[in-house]
Amino acid sequence: MRTDYPHWQRVPTRWNDNDSYGHVNNVVHYAFMDTVINTWLIERGGLDIHGGAAIGLCVESHCSYRASMSFPETVDAGLRIGHLGRSSVRYEVGFLRDGADEVIAEGHFTHVFVDRVSRRPVEIPADLRAAMRELLV
Known part of the structure; x- marks a missing residue:
């Protein structure tokens, strides 16, 4: 549900996202998640991806599919944080038509x-952590 996610971003599908079965291939969903998360980190969290001392590395990802999407759809991606640790964070993304x-x-x-x-693991920078708390559910 839309109310389950505090942040939203529109994500357009592209022609090359469709596979031979006529729907967005499963691997594209991971790229969409990565894009939504990193856009938020840069714009709202102030993450400096080019020169900052700390960077986020993906250590786990997962996606469950309930219905297909296909080009030329634009979907809404909801973002929330399900867990915020000392050096790790678990983002959760929901895609809706x-x-x-x-x-x-x-x-x-x-x-x-x-x-x-x-x-080596480091604490999430204070400014970024403060922004992340806004998405914590």
Whole structure:
């Protein structure tokens, strides 16, 4: 349901997202999740993907499919945070058709924040953590 997600972003499908069966291929959903999460991290969380000391690495992702989507649809992607740890965060993304309230695909994506150089886990930066709390359910 739309009320389950505090942040929304529109995601247009592209011609090459469709597979030979005529629907958006399952792997594309992961790219959509990655795009929605990183757009939010950059725009709202202030994450510096090019020079920041800490970066988020994906350590787990999953998606469940309830209905197909296909080009030229634009879907609504809802974003929330289901778990916020010291160095890790679990984002949850739901995809809904325009104007509908039924989730057609739902997934999660876990980042562990690490030092850009050493790749060792670090605490999520304070400003980013504060923004993340706004999405925590």
